[in-house]
Amino acid sequence: MTTRRLTVAQALVAFLARQYTERDGRRRRLIAATWGIFGHGNVAGIGQALVESGTGPGTPMPYYQGRNEQAMVHAAVGYARQSRRLSAHAVTTSIGPGATNLVTGAALATVNRLPVLLLPGDVFATRPADPVLQQLELPWAGDVSVNDTLRQVSRWFDRVTRPEALIPAALQAMRVLADPAETGAVTLALPQDVQAEAYDWPVEFFAERVWRVARPRPDTDALAAARQALAAARRPLIVAGGGIRHSEAEGALREFAEATGIPVAATQAGKGSLPHDHPADIGAIGHTGTATADELARTADLVIGAGTRWTDFTTASATLFQNPDVRFVNINITSFDAHKMAGTSLVGDAREVLAELGAGAADFRVPAAYREEYGAAKARWESRVDAAYLAGDPAARPTQTQLLGALDALVTGDDILINAAGSLPGDLHRLWRARSADQYHVEYGYSCMGYEIPAAIGVAMAAPGRPVWALVGDGTYLMNPTEIVTAVQEDIPIKVVIIQNHGYASIGGLSEAVGAERFGTAYRRRAADGTYTGDPLPVDLAANAASLGLRVIRAKTVGDLREALAEARASTVPTGVYIETETADTVSGAPPAQAWWDVPVAAIASRASAVGAREEYERRIAARRRHL
Template identity: 85%
Template structure:
């Protein structure tokens, strides 16, 4: 047997360069690049291996330099989502704080079912220096390291304590990354001494390997039950989740609803499954949803979930679907999600399941469609909501274009500018709610809001990853001041790599979203404003004298300041055509005012103090008890 003598790290890099996925006859790299920040736990291992492999354009394993470990994972996740989960990035860090900084990003990846390979350094397997710098010591176990914190947020975890153990560990890691039902964060913890240890590797370990991403077809009996349920429904509603995009099932979905007339509501991850102007698209569902979609949800007798994991925002904390006869039909590649809501489950690829469901309906129930009255009802509801969007987007009074914009008017200015080529990225604050309700999605991959973990600081690094996966397309990172301050550092990376992302920074002097929620639950916006302390010790003084535009510029971003709605339109247009990383800074209405979007159209369960002295909390508890009475278990 032919062998090749390499270190463990060298062997891993060489192995990763030969892994591919294939779906529908299209092949691509499974691990397209590696992000890394080096310290003593990986500099002589993975770091040396990347240099040994080759650097610069055309290198077997391209390398990107990050500034923050969590942000590197966010960039990798953005790349994976834009790549429909068929290609991913690896992230390597040193031991200690570098490794633990991965935990938040790993949780985000796993919750959102998106692949990323994590390669943290680990303390010595042979323990010649114990404890080594940054090593965690525990009195009850000698084999625990900080990397064990990654176990609960990883879909697969292994610690490679011997060179020969890399072979099964690496193969298992690739299996999970390429499996649409199992994917998420995968962690291979690499002790720093093992990384540098040499071994004679079988040459076959480095051969090109293709991981076929199958499209599992539905079970015949499950499909028969689904056909019967759809044909019998009088007020069906389809809820499109992220699985529609991951499966590239948008055309199959359109064919199904064109044939049946069933309206489609979307989750945050599923928005864009139909273009906003499709007659069956009724917009967003749940707490951040539209009145059109949520009104249909309350009366639906059959809810068809396609590729959704049914989060509490989507279900309005189990208060939204109020028809006593409502039943659920779930099409999902993951059995765990397919069986939620006590639904009739069809465990299959979304595109394959929708295509077969459409064909079987046509064959067994020719011409089956929703009643005409139902189609008129949701069409009129959609039209009413579009008028609300128009009102939120446009200045309503003479001279208002010369005033500071609301957050909704910022979105309106962007809406008037973009085409289906543009990609919008957001994750946290009040923007996800406004975007979900208001944004008019034109292309299937235009809307990129991470709301599984809603991680502040995701937007800028994710925009870099998305731009790498979609070169030449305008990529917008929309951030409020709160999320900007969490993680602006990857602006430096965008400048270094000349990735021409567009960063829109909205300054509203606080945590606007949580401030509104705080007020609603009787906590009086406590601790949510970015203001100086007043004489009484509260944060009610003047806004903090910070200049986020100057901060972004100091990191290398070209920044355009916009003071009015009119300025904003010009600034956004200039940024869109810029070929360098560019930011637009605008001060919107403060955190003490509404964003300009319609209020929530469904309730969300945030427990309120059961006993309190302050009138605001007492009133909020009364409203909570009224709302929670509508909660139900779907059995």
């Protein structure tokens, strides 16, 4: 047997550089690059191996320097989503806090079914000294390290304690990353002594390996049952989720909707599955949905969930689908998700399932009156969007929705918008007019503050030349601005819109609604009574962003904002637009929620606000329903 003598880390890097995915005849690198921050747990292992592999453009394993371990995972996730899960990045860290900083990013990746390879250093496998720096000691287990915190948020976890164990571990890691039904965060914990150990590797380990991404087709009996349910429906509704995007099923969805006349509502992950101006597109569904979609959902007799996980925001905490005869058909690559809502399960690739479902329902079309009903409702909602976007006085301070209106007037289908947390996901889901399948990128599976800026970098890497916007509120910005430095270093011209509204605006509104009186949600000085009700904090986020190397344009008015956004879009360097928005309390903002969301309210309280909120809560929970 021919062998090649390398360290474990060198062998892993060489192996990763030769892995590919293939779908529909197109081949892509499975692990296209590695992000890393180095410490004693990986500097002499993975760090040295990356140097050994070569540095600079065109190397077998490109390397990117991050500033925060969590942010590196976010960048990798942004890249993977934009790549439709067919290409991913690896992230390497030292042991200890570097490794535990990966946990939030890993959870986000796994919740959203997006591939990322995590390569944290680990404590010595040989235990030459015990404990070593940053080692967790437990009196009941000697084989646990802080990396075990990643087990619960990883789709596959292994600790490589011997060189020869790398071979099966690496192959399993690639299998999970490339499998659309299994993918998520994959962790290979690498003890620092093992990383540096030499071994004679079979050369076959380094041969090009192609992981074919299958498009499984549905069970014929399940397909027949779904067709029967469709034939009996009079008010069917499609709910498009992220699986449409991952499987590139937008064309199949459009053809199915046009052939049947069934309206299409979208989850956060599925928004853009149809362009906003398609006659069948009725916008967002659920708590952050449109009045059109939510009213149709309440009366639907058949709901076809295509690539959705049926989260509480989508179902309005199990209060949305109120027709007593409603039934569900679930199209999903995983049986775990396909069996939710007691639906008929069509387990398979969304593109293939939609094509086969449509082929067997060629004679089905919804009644003309139903099409007219949702067409008129869609037009009414568009008028409400126009009103929210309208900014009459160019000298006035804009509301957040007017900011979105200014951006809406500027972008084309090439632009990509990224957001994850705060009040923006609701406004965007309800109001944004998606012009292309991948324009709308809102991470709402984990809704992680601090995702936007690093994710924008990853998206821009996967979509070079396209304008990529990171929309962040002040709360989110303060969580994780450091990857601005990476964008500057790599000359990635992301556009960062920093919205100053002096606190956690979204949670402030929620707090008020549930009787918690906006406690702890404003960014203000303490008042004489000890509460945070003093003056707004004199924090200059524009100056902070500029200090990290971002070119920042300050805007004060609607007119300034329009000019600043246009200037940022044309910029060839990382550029930010800083704007302080008017609140919706004083100027018209977004339409209110069209469906409920379950946030439990105190059952016993002495303050009137909480007592009143509890009464409303009890009224709402009476509408909850389990679909069985």
